[in-house]
Amino acid sequence: MSMAGNLRKVTGLDKVSGLRKVARLARRHTRVDLSHPARSPLGSAVVNCVAYQDGARVPGGRDLVDTVERVRKQDDGFVWLGLHEPTDQEFAGIADLFDLHPLAVEDAVEAHQRPKLEAYGETLFAVFKTVCYVEHKELTATSEVVNTGEIMVFVGADFVITVRHGRHGSLGPLREELEADPRQLSKGPATVLHAIADHVVDDYVNVTDSAQADIDQVEADVFAENGARADAGRIYQLKRELLELKRAVVPLARPVQELATRPIRVIDPEIQAYFRDVSDHLLRVTEQIAAFDELLNSILQAHLAQVTVSQNEDMRKITAWAALIAVPTMVCGVYGMNFEHMPELGWTFGYPLVLGVIATACLVLYRGFRRSGWL
Template structure:
């Protein structure tokens, strides 16, 4: 599906413009276009690529998903690959967005729905008349800022899960913490893999004056600095939670080893007590004819009492050394 929004000084904002009318406004100096391709077919991608004369390598990047976040400079436009973050079935999922930013247009390509894009489109439609020659730069900033801000709710959910796991590992009888920790570390690693390149992309936008955003591009850099700061915050949070999970995993393994040692000690103490009783029973169970206790009236109670006394003494001893 293709959505085309166009603003010109003469006609104002026009929504859902037909694709075949893009050429009429693309070359006007007062026009500003946003073309949004949602799960486009190969034919739709080809038509848009021909309309804007995009480089074949750029179109190849847009057609192939799971690209690394990057910023490529082409003749007349920038190619930007960025990622949003959504929670799906309790797990964070990255969502790829490809941006073509030209002098007076922005083309976005993505699979499925991203709530940040229609929200940004609504804000743009309300303020497009006031953007002036910074229109594309501010539009790119608004979209990237919305995508990065979408990371924070997911990161907060992950933080809650980390806290729950930290509490669970110290509760006896809990099972499955190790698998949960590894799954959460995998989720954080997937987020970290896109944050690193995205930080590099924003570093380029902040430190270099991009003429594709117009003669007033220097003032747009200030806005990109805000996005850059947000990415740093998310990156620091992800790194912190990864460290906490590593510490939690170490603590979990230590607690598991400690509990195992506790069980082994108790079993060892119980075995020693039973072995002592068995030793006494074995002595009196031997088929010897001349044993004084056999003809003694209190021989049987004496044997039972001896077993009880030895067992009791061992129990007291093991409790003093905290084996029971």
């Protein structure tokens, strides 16, 4: 029986028919950018399906099954299938065709996974958290700074399947960059995996650089002349967004380190050297995020200290003015008791004298408070 017959036997005629339909759609839209909110302009989860041989794109066959059959018959090249938020039904036939493990398929469909690297037989499954910086005119206590998504990658001896979740992180430009370098692409599916990892980590670098501008602005506002009036909510919001970025970056260190050092059958040793470079960039981002976290903690503590100092200054001013008001209040309270025998009640200059004593006492207190910095 031919390989085409074997594939049809494994997948079932109904699944093959469905795969033929989505493959034909993918061939008509060879370069699709999914950065907009829509799931896919193809009307399905399939974004692209292309075969490569010696690093060059092979003209599309009639459908996905034929493309896989041709690659496996020639025993050279590989197939790159791109998906965007597939459903269980859309992924079922593909999972059977490429003999993907059910646990990996479940993770790819459900998403919301931590970055990880798993080996299922001859297939490698990697999860990457993608991030993008959300542009905003002014940082507020509710501003979104970091938006996250996911890319799952299945890597086999003759195929790469990428499953993307989220509205950003389109792999269309990355595919074009790889196709512009046939020599690198000819090294096999591991090249695509490295390119995706490098692309994701480069986005981490860009996001941290952009986030630093927000942190610098908050720092400048806190240490400005009226820093105590700065909105502490902005600092908490930055910390929350930084935590979201940290959840994407930090767990990826171990998978990338394994790709760079651990012998893996589908990863050529020559490609592992490139993963070491990705690991270095990831380490830089991780250290930068840790530094941002410490800096934001310091900024928050400084802001709280400024608020405390400002409140103390307000209390001293209130106390000083209360002391000044207490002098005339006390004198007026004594003379307001209306006793018959009180000093200076019958004296012509008694009233002006009392006013002079009150004014003198208040002036002395005022100068004393001014000298001590309370007013």
